Amino acid sequence: MTSIPETVQVAVRIRPLSHSEHRLGCQSVTEQVDRGEPQICVRSSELFTFTHVFDAGSSQREVYETSVKSIVDKLLEGFNVTILAYGQTGSGKTFTMGTSFEGKYDDGIGIIPRTLNDLFDQIGEQSSEFRCAVTCSFVELYQENVYDLLSYRNRFEKMVGIREDASGVIIPGLTEVPVNSADETLRWLIQGASARAVASTSMNKESNRSHTIFTLTVRKIRNNQLVTISKMHLVDLAGSERSKKTRAVGDRLRESIHINKGLLALGNVIAALGSIKNTKGYISYRDSKLTRLLQNSLGGNSITLMIACVSPADYNLEETLSTLRYADRALKIRNKPMINNGELTARDEIERLKAENHELRTTLEQFQTAPVIVSKNERSVQKLQEQSENTLDLIFRFLPIESAGDFKQKTNEALHRYRKESALWNASDNKN
Numbered sequence: 001m002t003s004i005p006e007t008v009q010v011a012v013r014i015r016p017l018s019h020s021e022h023r024l025g026c027q028s029v030t031e032q033v034d035r036g037e038p039q040i041c042v043r044s045s046e047l048f049t050f051t052h053v054f055d056a057g058s059s060q061r062e063v064y065e066t067s068v069k070s071i072v073d074k075l076l077e078g079f080n081v082t083i084l085a086y087g088q089t090g091s092g093k094t095f096t097m098g099t100s101f102e103g104k105y106d107d108g109i110g111i112i113p114r115t116l117n118d119l120f121d122q123i124g125e126q127s128s129e130f131r132c133a134v135t136c137s138f139v140e141l142y143q144e145n146v147y148d149l150l151s152y153r154n155r156f157e158k159m160v161g162i163r164e165d166a167s168g169v170i171i172p173g174l175t176e177v178p179v180n181s182a183d184e185t186l187r188w189l190i191q192g193a194s195a196r197a198v199a200s201t202s203m204n205k206e207s208n209r210s211h212t213i214f215t216l217t218v219r220k221i222r223n224n225q226l227v228t229i230s231k232m233h234l235v236d237l238a239g240s241e242r243s244k245k246t247r248a249v250g251d252r253l254r255e256s257i258h259i260n261k262g263l264l265a266l267g268n269v270i271a272a273l274g275s276i277k278n279t280k281g282y283i284s285y286r287d288s289k290l291t292r293l294l295q296n297s298l299g300g301n302s303i304t305l306m307i308a309c310v311s312p313a314d315y316n317l318e319e320t321l322s323t324l325r326y327a328d329r330a331l332k333i334r335n336k337p338m339i340n341n342g343e344l345t346a347r348d349e350i351e352r353l354k355a356e357n358h359e360l361r362t363t364l365e366q367f368q369t370a371p372v373i374v375s376k377n378e379r380s381v382q383k384l385q386e387q388s389e390n391t392l393d394l395i396f397r398f399l400p401i402e403s404a405g406d407f408k409q410k411t412n413e414a415l416h417r418y419r420k421e422s423a424l425w426n427a428s429d430n431k432n
């Protein structure tokens with residue numbers, strides 16, 4: 001087992017200058033001091049040291065192998081893990097996380113598809129020791145509302161609430177899909193991401209206007225016993241932005257206010273957790289849904305990696321410095337990672353009971369469907385009998401006695417045939 005980081009890990013990734021920045025003659029103001037060293041220098045004056053620094057030439061593979069791969073191993077050991085991309089709008093968060101994966105495998109794929117490939121490969125290798133049951137869920141936080149992106153319902157009905165129980169924050173009714181391979185999970189990612197709120201802004205052609213959390217839950221089972229249950233949250237935050245600079249108005253401005261509010265609350269939590277004085281004091285997780293959902297990832301029992309994405313361009317200098325200061329505070333947060341063994345938490349107990357309830361209902365329905373068909377026919381036989389008896393009463397009044405007896409016998413024979421045939425229909429219905 002590799003060592004467990006005690007503080008939040010922070011990787012900084014500098015994206016390359018974009019075409020439009022080149023065209024505008026922007027200069028790069030950020031540089032990695034030495035390639036391979038985790039230090040970044042801004043305007044040749046301010047120096048920051050992080051867990052990892054990736055310059056504009058770093059590949060997606062390098063970012064994954066250096067900073068994420070070992071965290072995926074921890075997930076399978078039973079730790080909760082979180083990977084969180086933070087940064088100004090257009091700084092490369094979605095590109096780095098791979099949240100907008102479209103199904104094409106190439107060198108450009110981001111963290112989520114790489115993680116899934118690794119995870120399912122490792123599960124395959126361990127299959128003689130354990131059985132792993134994996135589920136995924138995908139939520140979006142848009143203007144302080146939480147949406148279940150994997151639900152088939154319409155946008156309004158996708159909205160879900162959050163609440164807390166003894167085991168932490170829960171989202172009752174959230175769609176959790178059982179998945180058996182990387183490809184299957186990626187299909188859910190693609191489907192969920194297509195429902196995400198995206199819009200074009202002056203700073204990013206396809207800007208995400210919401211925060212998203214893609215979660216994998218891994219249950220390791222041996223001899224029908226739950227050995228560990230661990231969660232991986234892959235978080236793609238909406239970009240922080242200054243509305244004056246983005247010239248946002250109307251819907252974009254409203255989104256921007258909510259995005260910044262959530263990020264401000266997150267910043268306050270990070271600052272409070274990172275400050276030694278406040279570690280035992282009050283942490284304002286309840287100020288926003290974003291901080292409530294990330295409560296366990298910051299200051300909880302999770303192994304957490306924040307990837308701070310920055311633009312190298314001089315016209316983004318202020319935002320870059322602000323991101324680096326934010327990230328620097330996150331570096332001081334102490335978490336208490338621990339293995340989540342198979343002891344049932346209250347939430348798991350609820351999940352188990354829900355599953356059991358579902359199973360019982362299905363069984364009950366199966367039992368109910370057979371008698372319903374029989375009783376339907378049975379009822380119609382009874383009805384027919386009643387009707388025929390009423391008719392017989394009428395007939396008896398007008399027929400001579402001997403003809404009436406003959407008629408009664410014929411009617412009874414017909415009823416008998418009907419009963420026999422309906423029993424045969426029931427048998428073939430039940431078989432089908």
Ligand SMILES: Nc1ncnc2c1ncn2[C@@H]1O[C@H](COP(=O)(O)OP(=O)(O)OP(=O)(O)O)[C@@H](O)[C@H]1O
Binds near residue numbers: 015018096207
């Ligand atoms: N390291 C990189 N290498 C090459 N291109 C990159 C890199 N990082 C980002 N880009 C490109 O920059 C643009 C903006 O990136 P992206 O959409 O990931 O930003 P973002 O931080 O998620 O923005 P927003 O917060 O507005 O959603 C995209 O066209 C993306 O392909």
